[in-house]
Amino acid sequence: MSRTKEFDRDVALSGAIEVFSEHGFEGTSCEALVHAMGIGRQSLYDTFGDKRKLYVAALERYTSDSISEQFQDLRSKRSAMKGIEAHLRGAVERTTSTLSPKCLGISAICEFGRSDSEISAISDAAGHRLLSLLERCLSEAKAAGEMAQDVAISDAANFIVATLVGIKIAARAGASPEALKSIARMALRSLQKA
DSSP states (O other), X not given: OOOOOOSOHHHHHHHHHHHHHHHTTTTOOHHHHHHHHTSOXXXXXXXXXXXXXXXXXXXXXXXXXXXXXXXXXXXXXXXXXXXXXXXXXXXXXXXXXXXXXXXXXXXXXXXXXXXXXXXXXXXXXXXXXXXXXXXXHHHHHHHTTOSOTTXXXXXXXXXXXXXXXXXXXXXXXXXXHHHHHHHHHHHHHHHSOO
């Protein structure tokens, strides 16, 4: 007779996300995973398969949650430009709310680049969703006259994504909250009418 699982899969997956975000795929041991997830090694294999399948599940969950959170930021204000401002401010707040800022999405890109098609597909899908959301918001901001008319929507969306990545990497490198806020302010200023 098999035993029933005595743990919450989502809670365990959250623990895996933390460890993979901090140490990457290669740098994460199975011992670190079972400790962070609060489960036994056999439960890890029975539930998630192997370390690689667990990593993929963690990355899928992380990117889905991250995009949802960013969508909420972008749509949190009546004005599209204020939503973009909230989005950038939210990125700074999330990176400065912990002593050890980390992002599994950025970590995956840095560790794997384009060498793993499955990881790339997850990263690409999240990137496309975010770009689409940003382009929609930027189009609304431009139509409302909140944004400089000579700024191309696709260029601005790519610039904001690059700014978000830069904020996360700068935070991981030890940039101060003030420096990160300054990066966000400069990005906003570049979009606004002169």
